[in-house]
Amino acid sequence: MKKEILNKLFAVSAAFLLSGLPCFLQGQSTSKGEMPQYLFSEFTKCDVVMKGGQVNTPVMNYNIVTEKMVFLSNDKYYDMTNPDAADTVMLNGCKFIPVGKAFYEVLVKQPIALFIQHKGNLLMAGKPVGYGGTSQVSSSNYISSLELSGLQTNLALPKDYIVNPAPVYWIRAGDKWSDFTTEKQFLALFPDKAALLKSFIKENRIKIDKPENVVRLVKYYASL
Secondary structure: OHHHHHHHHOOOOEEEEOOOOOOEEEEEEOOOOOOOOEOOOOOEEOEEEEOOOOEEOOEEEEEOOOOEEEEEEOOEEEEEOOHHHEEEEEEOOEEEEEEOOEEEEEEEOOOOEEEEEOOEEEEEOOEEEEOOEEEOOEOHHHHHHHHHOOOOOOOOOOOOEEEEEOOEEEEEEOOEEEEEOOHHHHHHHOHHHHHHHHHHHHHOOOOOOOHHHHHHHHHHHHHO
16 A cells, blocks of 8 residues: 555656756646655745856755755646756755755855755654654665656655655865764864864854854854
8 A cells, every 4th residue: 555655646757848947857746745855844936046147036945855956836846957057046045056966055155165965864754663662764765766767755745754854064175075964073174173173062062963053163163
């Protein structure tokens, strides 16, 4: 039964060229329901600045499971499949730039560039395992099969699936990109100032899982 529901949910796809936006997209019919795979709670009008200077204003959101910008038109969802055609996307007051096939949000521009890669893992909802606990099973293989078939998780997810956010931070110095997800990994990027950074983290009770705290940390390092 579960397999039949999933097959039915992702069975519809189409392709067309968005007028005025030089990106090929893939589409799916909409479905009502909670959609935790999206970064923002709603699709909103945004500014897509193309590398040629053209500005488009589609209604979009960001899918953290597939790491694609998703365009909404006539109650259907469409993935931007060639993000490298865009220079920047201004969505919900946030600036995104294309990196590979994904988009990273710009947190700090200078003197040290800081980005966040919004990611999410699709998991099966927890099932009772005794003593009030739950277990979760990753559906990474299922996601891979969706990718290969050209389908995306843009519709409302079945009730037995949840999305677990797993963001990654990136520091860019020139052409070099360095990623981190923990305090230890961040400190390893700046060994010359590690002691000062560690004191700052302790004094200000910095938690690396909060983007605003990481911004403070990077700006503090830049001031040293």
